[in-house]
Structure formats: C-alpha cells, structure tokens
Amino acid sequence: MALAPDPRDISDKAAREATEWFVRLGNPAITDEDRRAYERWLAADRAHADAMEEVRGLWDRLEEPAALLAAEQEIRISGAGTQARSFWRPIAIAATIVLAAAAALVWRDQGLIDRMFADYATAPGERRELLLADGSHIYLDGDTALVQSFTASSRAITMLRGRAWFDVSPDPSRPFLVHADPLETRVLGTAFGVDRDSGSVTVEHGSVAVSAGQGEEARLTGSERVSLVGGRLSAPEKIELDVALGWRRGLIILDSAPLGVVIDELSHMAPGRIIVSDAELRKLTLSGVFQADDPDAVIEAMRTALGLKTLSVPGFATLVYR
CATH class of the missing domain: 2.60.120.1440 (Jelly Rolls)
Incomplete structure (x- = not known):
C-alpha cells in the first residue's frame, strides 16, 4: 500500500477518529447503522479517508504474527476426524483468539513478561x-x-x-x-x-x-x-552528569544521538512499539532536550529535523519511515 498521505497533514482528531472506526468496523457485532455512520464520517472530510488509509497501512504491517498464530492452531487440529474437528473447532477458534490477543499484547509491550x-x-x-x-x-x-x-x-x-x-x-x-x-x-x-x-x-x-x-x-x-x-x-x-543522568530529572538530552538511541528512549517514555521501516534510517542523528513525559515532542522532532514520517495506532505501535 502506498503511504502517500503525510501524517503532518492529517489532524490529530482525524487520526483518533480513524483508529476508533477501524476498531469498530472490525467488530463482528457492528450494525448497519454503524456502517452508515462510518460512510457519513468518511464523506465529511477528505482527511478522514487519508487517516483511515494510514491506520490500515500500519495494521497491514502488524497483523502477520497473529495470522501465523491462527494458521498454526488450524494445522494442529487438521488431520483429525470430521467429528473431532467439529467438536474442537470452536475451542480452537477461542484459543486462537486468546493466543493472538496475548501475542499482540506481548509484541506491543516487550517488557510485559519481565x-x-x-x-x-x-x-x-x-x-x-x-x-x-x-x-x-x-x-x-x-x-x-x-x-x-x-x-x-x-x-x-x-x-x-x-x-x-x-x-x-x-x-x-x-x-x-x-x-x-x-x-x-x-x-x-x-x-x-x-x-x-x-x-x-x-x-x-x-x-x-x-x-x-x-x-x-x-x-x-x-x-x-x-x-x-x-x-x-x-x-x-x-x-557530563547532567546529560548522562538527565533522565533521572525527567529530561531526555540527545546530542547527535543515532535514531536507534532515540527509539530506545521512546521505549522508556510511552507504551507501544516503534518500528523503523529502513535500517539505514537508524544512522540518522537527532539533538535536543525533551521532557520525559512528552514522547510526542520527540516524534515531532524526528519529523521536522530529520524529514521523517510517522504512522501510529495510539498505544500500540508507531511506524517511522521516509
């Protein structure tokens, strides 16, 4: 999928609403009225379609682990008799959902088990x-x-x-x-x-x-x-202690820090995984002083100072690309 829209041109409100609609549309219990409301929201502003494209683009990059897990569970029950498959299929489906949700949670938060x-x-x-x-x-x-x-x-x-x-x-x-x-x-x-x-x-x-x-x-x-x-x-x-231990005072002080170091800092600052689309981008450097409770300021600096783009599902993952 082409990542044409620039997230800087999409309002935070549109991005939040697009994420909410993406989740609602994936709910099997969605009603016809919900779908009509979505169509009305989509037609109300061109930015809404751009925001949905961004959210779907990120999700396409994140769903592979869950799909592989579901396929693995299906293989495990294949080969059994028709009656056995009929009996175990609902249990396998429920287990797959739980395991996929758990896998997604651990993938999103790498420190959860520790x-x-x-x-x-x-x-x-x-x-x-x-x-x-x-x-x-x-x-x-x-x-x-x-x-x-x-x-x-x-x-x-x-x-x-x-x-x-x-x-x-x-x-x-x-x-x-x-x-x-x-x-x-x-x-x-x-x-x-x-x-x-x-x-x-x-x-x-x-x-x-x-x-x-x-x-x-x-x-x-x-x-x-x-x-x-x-x-x-x-x-x-x-x-310089003020720089090296700045995090203890609630400050993130970056002095020509490689992007890989910046990503590590972000992992301390907010939940959700940071994905860099190209290993070469990790060689870029960033300087600045940021509040440890303001990860958005770091992401904005990556956009403005390094010319990068970001695509986020809030609280789950952020894709960094050029």
Missing part, C-alpha cells in the same frame, strides 16, 4: 522511587524491572530490563551488587546509574567496580562511565 516476574517494575512512561529496607534508594525509569535478593551477608539487585539509579546505604559487612547481564557492579556506598539495555554504568559520586564476566574489571569514580562494547568493557570515560 515486569510480571519482577519485585519492582515500571511500565513505559512510568517512573518510580523506592526506599529499600537497608536505607538505599532506587529510582526506576520507564519500562524497568528489578528483582531483589537481600540476605544477612549480601545485598543483590538483578535488572531484568531498563535503567535505574541507585543511592546505596553504606554497609561494609554487606556488599551491594547490581547484576545487569553481563555487567556486574559492586559497591559499598555510592550513587550511580545502570542502563541494562545499553550496557553502561555511570557513577555520580563514590566509586564502584564493574566486571563483565571475562576476568576484566573497571573501577569508576564520580562523573565516570563505562560501557560494554563488542562484549568488552570500554575504558572509563569522563562524562
């Missing part, structure tokens, strides 16, 4: 501050999941996904460890951030020892960061 198994978690767009029993503070950015394991002799946090900032209460008898596979950060008392997704540790003050499971270890002090590059630890580098 958060289900976490002791502490935040959804995309949510931020949370914790006070642990030992007096340590943790600040969780959006789409983050942690598991806590405290004993009489040790304190350990395992990061399943996302990024978090730690202000550790000193206790020489109980080292504090943060596992963010494959990184392990060991401290006694300090403040630092760990980004599991990008594989980096940033120290605000104090000192930490970071290892990557290959016998190598880096020691960091205030305003230093180490990153995992090609499976190896980089040398510690001096950084």
